[in-house]
Amino acid sequence: MALHQTVEAHDEAIEDVYSAGSSQRRLPKFRLPEHSTAPSAAYNLVRDELLLDGNSRQNLATFCTTWVEPEVQKLMADAVDKNMIDKDEYPQTAEIENRCVHMIADLWHAPKSWDTIGCSTTGSSEASMLGGLALKWRWKKKREAAGLSTDKPNFVCGPVQICWKKFARYFDVEIREVPLRDGALGLQPHDLREFCDENTIGVVATLGVTFTGIYEPVAALARELDAMQRDIGLDIPIHVDAASGGFVAPFIQRELDWDFTIDRVKSINASGHKYGLAPLGVGWVVWRSKADLPEDLIFYVDYLGGNMATFALNFSRPGGEIIAQYYNFLRLGREGYTRIQQACSDTAQWLAAEIAKIGPLELVYDGKDGLPAVCYKLKDGEAHGFTLYDLSERVRMRGWQIASYPLPADRQQVVVQRVLIRHGVSRDLIGLLLDDLRRGIDYLRQNPVPNSDAGPTFSHGAHVVPLKDARGRV
Numbered sequence: 001m002a003l004h005q006t007v008e009a010h011d012e013a014i015e016d017v018y019s020a021g022s023s024q025r026r027l028p029k030f031r032l033p034e035h036s037t038a039p040s041a042a043y044n045l046v047r048d049e050l051l052l053d054g055n056s057r058q059n060l061a062t063f064c065t066t067w068v069e070p071e072v073q074k075l076m077a078d079a080v081d082k083n084m085i086d087k088d089e090y091p092q093t094a095e096i097e098n099r100c101v102h103m104i105a106d107l108w109h110a111p112k113s114w115d116t117i118g119c120s121t122t123g124s125s126e127a128s129m130l131g132g133l134a135l136k137w138r139w140k141k142k143r144e145a146a147g148l149s150t151d152k153p154n155f156v157c158g159p160v161q162i163c164w165k166k167f168a169r170y171f172d173v174e175i176r177e178v179p180l181r182d183g184a185l186g187l188q189p190h191d192l193r194e195f196c197d198e199n200t201i202g203v204v205a206t207l208g209v210t211f212t213g214i215y216e217p218v219a220a221l222a223r224e225l226d227a228m229q230r231d232i233g234l235d236i237p238i239h240v241d242a243a244s245g246g247f248v249a250p251f252i253q254r255e256l257d258w259d260f261t262i263d264r265v266k267s268i269n270a271s272g273h274k275y276g277l278a279p280l281g282v283g284w285v286v287w288r289s290k291a292d293l294p295e296d297l298i299f300y301v302d303y304l305g306g307n308m309a310t311f312a313l314n315f316s317r318p319g320g321e322i323i324a325q326y327y328n329f330l331r332l333g334r335e336g337y338t339r340i341q342q343a344c345s346d347t348a349q350w351l352a353a354e355i356a357k358i359g360p361l362e363l364v365y366d367g368k369d370g371l372p373a374v375c376y377k378l379k380d381g382e383a384h385g386f387t388l389y390d391l392s393e394r395v396r397m398r399g400w401q402i403a404s405y406p407l408p409a410d411r412q413q414v415v416v417q418r419v420l421i422r423h424g425v426s427r428d429l430i431g432l433l434l435d436d437l438r439r440g441i442d443y444l445r446q447n448p449v450p451n452s453d454a455g456p457t458f459s460h461g462a463h464v465v466p467l468k469d470a471r472g473r474v
Contacts, residue, residue: 017044054401060419060433061403063244063274067424069331072279072324079320084120085310093319096326103329105286107250108242108259108268117293118286119312120272120322124243125163126313127269127285128204130297131239132167134267134287135202137294138237148198156195157204158187159211159408161243164204173201179410185209185365186216189224196228202237202266207245207258211407212365213373213418215245218258218265225264237266244371246270246284247277251338252345253369266292272325275341275371277332277423282321340423344372348421351430360384360441364416372421377414385448386441388417389456394440400433405456 015038017023022037027045037045056066079093087094097120105113121127136153143150154174157164168175178191186209196203203225205218218240229235240258242249247270249256259265265288272282287293298311332340348367352374355361360382365375378384392404402419406412421430 017041055399057424057429058399059401060421060425061401063271063420063422065273065277065279066422068277068279068324071331072327075323075327076279076320079318079323082319082323083316084319084322085316090319093323097319097322100322100326100329101284101286104246104270104284105260108246108286110260110286110288112289115290116287117290118284120317120325121269121283121285121312122314122317123273123281123283124241124269124271125161125166125283127271127283128161128163128239128241128243129167129171129313130285130311131241131267131269132164132173132202132204133171133297134293135237135239136171136173137296138266138292139199139201141294152199153201154197154199155201155204156187156192158191158206158216159185159209160204160206160241161210164241174199176200177408180408181410185212185214185407187221189217189220192221192224193228196225196234196236198234200234200236202239205238205240205258207240207242207249208371210243211405211418212375212416213367213371213420214365215249215256215258215370219262222262222264236264238262238264240265240268242268242270243283244271244274247272247275247337248341248345248371251334251341260288273321275344275422276325277328277337277340278321278325280321282325341372344421344423344425347425347427347430348372348374348419350427351419351421351434354434358438358441364414367421373418374421375416375418377416384445385450386444387449387452388415390444390449390452391437391440392417394444395433395436398436400436 017040020038020041022041023045027049056062059066082090082093084090084093084097100120101118102113102116105116105118110116119130121130132155135155139153140150152174153172154176155168156176156178158178159180160177165175167173176195178187178195180186187203187205192203203221205216205221207215207218209216218238222238225236225238242258246268249258259268267285267287269283269285270276272278272284273280276282276284293311298309300309345367352363352366355374355376356363360378361376362379363374363376365373367374378388388404392402395402402417404415404417407414407416419433
């Protein structure tokens with residue numbers, strides 16, 4: 001055998017995946033293997049490791065899509081080689097992205113939805129940052145024109161997803177995250193005068209707070225900002241982080257006033273891969289008008305075959321998720337989205353009604369007038385003998401992944417569990433979850449955990465130190 005030959009010859013007719021040489025060794029973890037592996041063997045060995053992941057359909061902590069139709073999977077495979085940033089090479093994918101932007105702008109009542117501007121992103125986190133950057137640039141230009149300082153920008157928000165804290169740190173903007181006071185679960189209009197000033201680039205209102213699922217009152221916030229402009233001259237725009245609610249409210253809460261029907265709302269972001277029902281990962285950001293996206297944030301690229309405008313943070317990205325989003329728009333239409341989101345909401349409210357019957361649990365959010373979700377805590381003033389963290393660990397034995405964590409300041413002493421109902425999470429599946437919750441609570445009552453070391457199962461990207469009482473219990 002020649003010295004340079006490194007792959008042994010095998011009779012493929014009798015080759016067996018699990019008796020091949022590569023299957024008789026631990027998979028490499030720190031260095032590339034010296035030799036090649038047959039595709040069937042490599043596929044099965046990697047697939048076997050993935051069996052150790054949780055079952056995504058039982059992951060009720062995630063907002064993200066975990067079920068798609070076979071046609072979506074086919075379209076994703078068809079588009080695996082398409083780079084959506086290369087609009088000259090793949091003009092129809094670019095056209096599909098543009099159609100989605102204008103359909104979403106229309107869904108959110110942009111004044112001229114056919115002529116506004118927006119783009120796809122890798123998710124709502126990137127989309128949020130683009131919205132925040134536009135706010136910062138518009139504020140900066142306005143201050144420079146007035147000969148004023150631009151070195152202390154801030155934005156005001158309630159409890160937000162970690163992407164907004166990243167935005168604040170990465171782009172040097174102070175985040176003024178209003179504490180939850182007087183039993184509140186989100187930003188309230190009466191908070192604004194205390195936290196806003198001449199350096200406030202915008203107010204971020206959340207349509208679907210990550211911690212609980214509630215909607216913050218965008219219209220009421222806008223009215224208070226209108227009053228502030230009349231009283232003290234501050235003209236502060238709103239960006240709506242509709243990561244989840246942007247594809248829920250337009251279908252099942254149509255009477256809610258939250259989007260571009262409010263003049264002060266200048267931009268909105270949403271996740272296509274959450275309640276938009278597209279596969280991971282695609283997000284969307286849309287501005288009220290072209291004037292609301294500063295020209296300084298747009299770059300023109302001519303080295304891919306044409307002169308293309310780009311204003312996303314990422315560059316090369318797969319086109320499949322965008323194509324799948326368009327497929328969903330065609331496949332479902334308003335009727336289909338309404339039917340799916342209403343079914344999710346109905347299931348969430350049914351779950352809330354059942355949770356209310358479970359002795360030690362108390363509802364924090366009942367699934368009404370917000371996301372299809374349920375949030376609850378242990379009742380105060382009772383010695384339960386276990387924590388919600390213990391309960392999360394107990395039902396995890398049956399494969400359920402449920403988020404358990406403390407609320408943000410000033411309500412960090414309140415530990416909650418949150419269950420999200422998404423497309424593909426059936427009433428029967430939630431019935432099975434309820435059975436396991438009841439069994440888990442019964443077991444923990446009979447077998448108390450006096451010195452539990454279980455901690456948060458979901459931290460929203462931030463490091464959370466479990467709170468402990470005087471006896472050291474979480």
